[in-house]
Structure formats: C-alpha cells, structure tokens
Amino acid sequence: MTQKDDFDLREFLPYLLNQAAEISSQSFQRTYKGRYGMLRTEWRVLFHLAIYERMTAKDICEKAIMHKTKVSRAVQRLEQRRYLQRKPDEKDRRHEWLTLTSQGRAVYEDLRAHAQQHDQVLMQKLSTEEITVLRRALNALSQP
Amino acid sequence: MTQKDDFDLREFLPYLLNQAAEISSQSFQRTYKGRYGMLRTEWRVLFHLAIYERMTAKDICEKAIMHKTKVSRAVQRLEQRRYLQRKPDEKDRRHEWLTLTSQGRAVYEDLRAHAQQHDQVLMQKLSTEEITVLRRALNALSQP
DNA sequence: TGGTAATAGTTGAAAATGTAACTAACAACC
DNA sequence: GGTTGTTAGTTACATTTTCAACTATTACCA
Numbered sequence: 001m002t003q004k005d006d007f008d009l010r011e012f013l014p015y016l017l018n019q020a021a022e023i024s025s026q027s028f029q030r031t032y033k034g035r036y037g038m039l040r041t042e043w044r045v046l047f048h049l050a051i052y053e054r055m056t057a058k059d060i061c062e063k064a065i066m067h068k069t070k071v072s073r074a075v076q077r078l079e080q081r082r083y084l085q086r087k088p089d090e091k092d093r094r095h096e097w098l099t100l101t102s103q104g105r106a107v108y109e110d111l112r113a114h115a116q117q118h119d120q121v122l123m124q125k126l127s128t129e130e131i132t133v134l135r136r137a138l139n140a141l142s143q144p
Numbered sequence: 145m146t147q148k149d150d151f152d153l154r155e156f157l158p159y160l161l162n163q164a165a166e167i168s169s170q171s172f173q174r175t176y177k178g179r180y181g182m183l184r185t186e187w188r189v190l191f192h193l194a195i196y197e198r199m200t201a202k203d204i205c206e207k208a209i210m211h212k213t214k215v216s217r218a219v220q221r222l223e224q225r226r227y228l229q230r231k232p233d234e235k236d237r238r239h240e241w242l243t244l245t246s247q248g249r250a251v252y253e254d255l256r257a258h259a260q261q262h263d264q265v266l267m268q269k270l271s272t273e274e275i276t277v278l279r280r281a282l283n284a285l286s287q288p
Numbered sequence: 289t290g291g292t293a294a295t296a297g298t299t300g301a302a303a304a305t306g307t308a309a310c311t312a313a314c315a316a317c318c
Numbered sequence: 319g320g321t322t323g324t325t326a327g328t329t330a331c332a333t334t335t336t337c338a339a340c341t342a343t344t345a346c347c348a
Contacts, residue, residue, distance in 0.1 A: 011279065016282040017169075017282060023288050025158040056296080058297085065167065067336075067337095069297090069337085094344065096296080119158075133277040141164040142167055143269070212326080213329090238312070238313050
C-alpha cells in the first residue's frame with residue numbers, strides 16, 4: 001500500500017472538506033442524538049428557527065441549503081415533539097410561519113451550549129490566525 | 145426573519161465545514177454521477193485504489209475513514225462494473241487484496257482530470273495563502 | 289374572467305445508509 | 319487439540335434520503 005500517483009487526495013478540497021466535516025461533526029452528533037434523539041436535519045432547522053425567530057420552510061431551505069423534503073420532514077418531527085408551531089400566513093396561505101415553542105427554545109439553549117463547547121475543543125487544534133482564515137475561506141466556499 | 149441570537153451559526157465549525165463540503169462537492173458529484181452513475185463512496189474507493197494500487201477493504205476503511213459496510217458495498221458495485229478485482233490473500237484468507245482493472249484505471253484517470261479542474265475552480269475563490277492555511281487546518285481537523 | 293403557469297409544501301416509492309448480528313478464517317491459550 | 323477470542327468482511331433489517339409526482343394556493347395574462 002504505497003502511494004504511486006502524483007495526485008494527492010489530501011489536496012483535493014471536496015475530499016478534505018468532507019473528511020473534516022464528518023469528523024468534527026461526530027462529537028456534536030452524539031450530543032443531539034443522545035440527548036434528544038434528533039437528526040442532523042432537525043438540529044439545523046431548530047437552530048435556524050432559534051436564531052431567526054420566524055421563518056417559512058422555504059426560508060430554511062435557502063439559508064441552510066437543504067432540500068425542501070428534508071426540511072418538511074424535519075419540521076414534522078420537531079412539531080410532533082412540540083418543539084415548534086406552524087401558523088399559516090393570512091395573506092398567502094401557501095406559506096407557513098414556523099416558530100419555536102418554549103420547549104423548543106429550551107432544547108436549543110441546551111444544544112447551543114454544547115455546540116459552543118464542541119467548537120472550543122475543535123479550535124484547540126488550530127491557531128487563532130488559522131481559525132480566522134479558515135472561517136473566511138469556508139464562508140467563501142459556501143457561496144454557490 | 146431577522147437575526148436575534150448572539151450565537152452565529154456561521155461561526156460554528158461543524159456547520160460551516162458541512163456547508164462548504166456540501167456545496168463544493170456538488171459540481172464534482174454531477175461529474176461522477178453523470179458520467180458513471182457512481183456514488184460518493186464509490187469514487188472514494190476507486191481513488192484510493194488508484195493511488196495506493198493494492199489495498200484490503202480494511203486499509204480503505206482506515207485511510208478514507210469510512211465504515212466497513214460502506215466500503216463493502218462500494219467494492220461490490222465497483223466489482224460488478226469490472227472496475228476492480230479481488231484476490232484472497234494466500235497466507236490469511238480473511239484478507240482480500242483489491243486492485244483496479246485497466247478499465248477502472250481509465251475511469252480514474254478521467255475522473256481525476258475532472259477533479260483537478262473542479263479544484264482549480266474552487267481555489268479561485270481563495271488566495272494562495274488562504275489555500276495553504278485551509279489545507280493545513282482541514283488536515284488538523286481531520287485527525288480524530 | 290378563465291385558463292395556464294408558478295410556488296409552498298407534502299407524500300410515496302426507490303435508493304442509500306446505519307446498526308447489529310452474522311460467517312469464515314485465524315490466533316492464543318490452557 | 320479443543321475452546322475461546324479476534325479479525326475481515328458480508329448480510330439483514332430499520333432508518334434516512336432522494337426523486338418524482340402530487341395537492342393546494344396564488345400569480346399572470348390574454
């Protein structure tokens with residue numbers, strides 16, 4: 001198993017990004033899955049609603065870059081657990097406004113604290129300067 | 145839909161990483177999916193075999209940080225398409241050595257060229273210095 | 289006004305993934 | 319040498335995701 005090719009996978013950005021994303025998500029995944037049986041799609045929707053307060057499913061799709069069926073099903077499950085409420089728009093009844101319940105906000109607060117802790121741990125692997133550049137670069141790469 | 149919280153999702157590394165990984169993978173995905181109907185797990189296995197020439201499934205699991213069932217299924221499909229061959233180890237018949245066929249290598253060469261092009265496009269979004277730091281940081285974060 | 293197109297969101301079936309249990313081969317220890 | 323433990327890899331089943339088709343509502347425009 002010796003390397004032959006001049007092409008190095010560890011230079012290929014989509015591969016590297018995926019690897020880093022996968023590994024750095026694992027510990028946080030254990031938290032939201034272990035404590036609330038939540039899926040990745042669900043914490044993402046929960047966090048978006050906590051941060052933006054009031055969104056439609058469409059808004060979430062755009063912000064979180066998730067497909068509408070993923071969002072739809074995440075919303076269903078969060079509603080079943082009474083973490084959010086739906087309210088149809090008066091003017092245009094195709095839209096539904098989503099907001100967190102107080103229970104949903106409580107779950108968010110708990111998970112957010114954990115998220116920040118996980119982030120601290122991750123950042124210990126990097127220098128301050130690396131963190132700054134990394135964030136900037138990731139934001140640049142996130143623009144489609 | 146105005147931001148409320150002091151916690152910014154766009155600072156949370158697992159989220160940012162995932163977003164960047166997702167978006168920057170999309171164009172390459174269209175390539176391997178469109179041209180060869182391959183899945184993410186499959187191009188990863190293919191690339192590993194092309195680069196390291198001769199590996200067992202276990203080796204791939206470790207290098208690519210993929211679960212053994214994912215590798216097992218990717219290997220099956222690559223074998224069906226005659227992109228790789230299996231050969232049991234003489235000394236220890238629990239191990240199977242995997243190598244690409246010439247057809248598999250041809251597919252790899254084609255995909256590699258595309259991968260490099262995609263990488264070029266991605267890198268245009270970043271400065272040389274950002275690229276260096278980004279690669280270093282991603283490698284650091286990829287250590288579990 | 290009526291008919292067509294567009295939009296928000298849901299649903300069902302197929303594909304992919306995750307989890308745990310399984311087989312087969314070897315190792316180690318008594 | 320036989321029992322027990324490990325390891326490489328596969329399989330079965332449950333859970334998620336994807337894709338396409340669907341409903342319901344509004345917009346557009348002749």
